[in-house]
Amino acid sequence: MKKTMLAALAATLGVSASLPALAAGEVNIYSYRQPFLIEPILEAFTKETGIQTNVIFAKKGLEARMKAEGENSPADLLLSVDIGKLNGAKLEGVAQPVKNAVLETNIPAQYRDVDGQWFGLTTRARVIYASKERVEQTSITYEELADPKWKGRICTRSGQHVYTIGLIASMIAHKGEEETKTWLEGVKANLARRPTGNDRAQVKSIYAGECDISLGNTYYMGQMQTNDKEPEQKDWAESVRILFPNSEDRGTHVNISGVLLAKYAPNKDNAIKLMEYLASDAAQHLYAEVNFEYPVLESVEPSKLVKSWGSFKADTISLNKIADARTKASELVDIVDFDAGPN
Structure with a gap:
């Protein structure tokens, strides 16, 4: 049923979808991040954990869709490219709070929602x-x-x-x-x-x-x-x-790309594992090299190219x-x- 809903969502929004066969270990992602920017990281996550990732990409409307789907939503995570969309999803009531030691240790407080409903990744x-x-x-x-x-x-x-x-x-x-x-x-x-x-x-x-x-x-x-x-x-x-x-x-001024846990995430445990991975040393290095962004994990340096632009406060x-x-x-x-x- 969830696979059918994901395919229907893709057709409705006119978006790209990657929908492998459902398995015991999976996580469903609605994403404003373009697929080529996150695929290397998701592939590394699957290789390390065995958990499959199913991705729906769209330029707009995902949080509204999650709200309309309600408890039947297949979405586990929402990936976004701006604090506005992350906070907007929170205000729409489609996120749930996460209390997690890895996320709170690796992500500085200024890049986390005060209620734990969104987390910056880059x-x-x-x-x-x-x-x-x-x-x-x-x-x-x-x-x-x-x-x-x-x-x-x-x-x-x-x-x-x-x-x-x-x-x-x-x-x-x-x-x-x-x-x-x-x-x-x-x-x-x-x-x-x-x-x-x-x-x-x-x-x-x-x-x-x-x-x-x-x-x-x-x-x-x-x-x-x-x-x-x-x-x-x-x-x-x-x-x-x-x-x-x-x-x-x-x-x-800095903005973020980030992630939130869907309110009715059907694969909550796997979704939190992916959130932890996205804030980990391995994923933060990949973000730095692939996307030319600055890692939120302070121990990870930007890529050589990014550092060539100079340091800043x-x-x-x-x-x-x-x-x-x-x-x-x-x-x-x-x-x-x-x-x-x-x-």
């Missing part, structure tokens, strides 16, 4: 990509993005994208709503064009001379630098350097506070009409 920094040709400075702050000296020089993706909302929410957590609104208005005034495209598209715009700096997640640099299928992206990457904002004070504010400010951040984006671009 971090990524929200950085500034700066033109090597047209930007001389080697340090910057997020506050500085509102400085008129950057007028017509900033590119970014939509203000309503989850990565942008996370950064704005962090500003609210540190500066309050009014100061963040003023800052956001200043950033909007400095945009080179209407926000559009993904993080890599902003670097392409820098390469093309359309702007001088952009906001982006760190791992996109690794994806561009190693993209043999689209080698032009290597040229984009070569045209910029990474600046880690606020490294001299509170630190650079990460903002230690709890992601719980950032999650609480996300709704207000989204409201501010609309209030200042950020996605309309510069006047």
